Amino acid sequence: MSTSVTCSQQWIRRYHPKPERRMTLVALPHAGGSASYFHPLSAALGDDVEVLAVQYPGRQDRRHEALVGSVHELADQVALALMPWAGPIALFGHSMGATVAYEVARRLQEGGSPAAALIVSARRAPSVVRADGFHELDDETLLKEVLLLGGSDAALALDEELLRLTMPVLRNDFRAVATYRCTRTEPLxxxxxxxxxxxxxxxxxxxxxxxxxxxxxxxxxxxxxGGHFYLAEHAEAVTGLLRSTLAPHMSEAN
Incomplete structure (x- = not known):
């Protein structure tokens, strides 16, 4: 089995395989998030768009794997995992996932297969550098910051045992975001x-x-x-926007 196929099996979750797909949408989650965050979106986008939800190491079924502390390394692995996939590919990333999606888009373009579309959510542009330093906070303060964002994943962290398991992942992801720097400036x-x-x-x-x-x-x-997780409040509208964004590229592919 090739390296790219093995990597794809590790990194990609297909909740609703769609043999008649006309577009593949790769969805990359936020800091502390997992592939299952995109399960509802995968079902809602219809039969012509298949969602490939990215599963970062250190969570859910990959919880025993070592965390990846670099956005660039995450992007390297995701780009490798996408190699077996034919047809038009679009990228959708929320928060940290938006930065990873951008770096994956760079790698796809440099490899001669640019993404059809890049959809970024709740994340400042790569050229905007701001020192957050969340990863340097103590657990209690870090939890308050996560709760301020209002995500469902953050609410689950109120459980003490789950918090103990979640904190290393959150801290790792926030460190990856804080230390990220955009190394290529030419536009996609x-x-x-x-x-x-x-x-x-x-x-x-x-x-x-x-x-x-x-x-x-x-x-x-x-x-x-809405706030950082506005997607939960506007799921139908976001789904519609994604479909309208992808539609022209699906037409071009057929």
Missing amino acids: TTPITALVGSADPRVTVGEVEEWRRHTSTGFSLHVFD
Whole structure:
């Protein structure tokens, strides 16, 4: 079995295989998140879009594997895992996942198979550098910061035993984000669609709008009411936006 196929089996979760797909959407989760976060989206996008949810090491069925503390290393592994997949591929990343998705897009483009679309959510552009330092906080303060973001994963962390298991993953992911630096400045040839909550406590609309600097072929910004996890409140609208963003590329592929 080839290295890329083995890597794909480790990193990719297919909750709803769709043999008639016309587009593959690779979904990359937030800090502390897992592939299952995208299970509802996988079902909602219809028969022509198959979602490949990325499972980072150190969580769920990969909980016994060593954590990866670098965005660039995560992107290397995800890009390798996508090699066996034919047909048009789009990338969708939320929060930390948006930065990883951007780096995967760079690798796909450099490999001669650029992504059809890059959709980024709740994350400042790679060119916007800000020192958060969440990974340096003590457990109690870090938990408060996570709860401030309002995600369902954060609510689960109120369980003391689950918190003990979750904290190393959260700290690792926040460290990966804090130490990330964009090493390539030329724009992608992939169009970028950016999404953000109007009341996100950790990213401003202006910081998200800076994503336009990272593409040469088209940019759009969509602001939703809500905070960092606005997706939960606007699941239907986000699904519709994803479908409308992907539709032109599906047409081109057939």
